[in-house]
Amino acid sequence: MSGKSGSTFLQLTGRGTTALFALFAVVHTALCIYGLRSDKVPAFALLALVAILVAGWVMTRPSDDPIPLRSTLLVVALTTVTSLNVWNLPDRGWPGWATWHWGAVTFVLFLLTLRGRPGWSWIGFGSMTVLAIAWSVDVGRGAAAGFGFVVRSAALMLVVWLFSILLSRTRASIRRLQDAELGRVRDETTSAAALEEQNSRLDQLRAAATPALERLLRAETLTDDDRRAFTLAEAALRDQLRASNLATAQVAEAATRARSRGVDVSLLDDRAGADVPPAVQDRIEAALVEHLDAATSGRIVARLLPDGRETIATVLASDGEATTRVTITEEGDGSAPADATRLDTATGRSPVRGSVAP
Structure with a gap:
């Protein structure tokens, strides 16, 4: 019944x-x-x-x-x-x-x-x-x-x-x-998710480091292109260590493309292991990839802020003449970057220097 x-x-x-x-x-x-x-x-x-x-x-x-x-x-x-x-x-x-x-x-x-x-x-x-x-x-x-x-x-x-x-x-x-x-199912699910995340990180690590190591082993004389490849690989590894929650596969690829164009990219994670809601994570990734692909010079700093703040992440893009700062909160419909709040857009007259903290 x-x-x-x-x-x-x-x-x-x-x-x-x-x-x-x-x-x-x-x-x-x-x-x-x-x-x-x-x-x-x-x-x-x-x-x-x-x-x-x-x-x-x-x-x-x-x-x-x-x-x-x-x-x-x-x-x-x-x-x-x-x-x-x-x-x-x-x-x-x-x-x-x-x-x-x-x-x-x-x-x-x-x-x-x-x-x-x-x-x-x-x-x-x-x-x-x-x-x-x-x-x-x-x-x-x-x-x-x-x-x-x-x-x-x-x-x-x-x-x-x-x-x-x-x-x-x-x-x-x-x-x-x-x-x-x-409880057993939750433990198995958690273990499976952790293993999947670990495998994903290992795949990213291999994709970033393996080509550079193979080139280092094969080359008798290192060229400027080799050194640039090593620099990009080192930067990608640094992103994984300092901001693994930001350095997803799409962001890592976009950051590598931006760095190859001469853009200074910094990814920082100050959340101390606190989770980011999946919908917000997608918006952060979309906003960051958009700015990385649009940048041709200057500096981009993306940061996950400490847990408990209204703002979850910021993206600071500076081209030397103007600075754009985007803040991303938990509010929004899951689209990106339309729901990101633009606090300061380029005016072409009074640029904000790169020393501004994200």
Whole structure:
């Protein structure tokens, strides 16, 4: 049976429970009507029927388990009102079908137990028992006779209560197993992600260093082109050490292209290992690659700022005549660099020198 609650175990809500409640309502309505001829005040029996049907309906409403205390108190009050129908029974002889309310109250209290309120179920059943004994004494049947009317229901209540205890322990065991399995899956996912990141960094390292090392091993005489290649490789390795979160594959390639054009590129990471949201990471990468590819000279400094600041990253681009500073925050729709905030654009008249901190 499906329900809306994510924390229920039996999920005593949904279509199946609604059908069960409908059957409950039909059966006990028929019993009540059939027993009216034995009731002293038939109208009160009908009132008791309405009360127990409302209580049963409340028990089928979707909610987390245990069922909310307000609903619990309402159900106990309604079952107590239904139990008062005992004074509607005949003073002598077997009351027959007019005793339908004891079974109805017991069934609703079953559900209350299974919905996580066994203590209140026993309070409701205790009220029914006390009222049955009080009525039996009042009409001269004796306390034993009153207890005899409800003793079979007490046995059923005990069975359901013990079942609910077993159910709670089973649920706790299942949750422990689920938590352990989720923990194992999280650990495996974390390990896999770390291994993937490590392999990605190794691939970048090989791409940056291997060609230079092979050229160094092959060359008998180093040329100016060799020295420039070694310088670019050294800069790429330095980026990996100082700003691995910035030096993604695309940024590393763009930085190498910019440096080959004579641009001074510095990548800095001051976040001390704090994560950058993936969407923001994409915007930072797009903004940085755009400026690296656009630069033909000057200096570009990109920096990840310490965690806790509103601004996550800055990109400072200076061509010697003007400086453009771009700040990137966590706010935005994930596009880049349109959502980057441009604080200072080139004017061509009053350039900002490269000494300005990013």
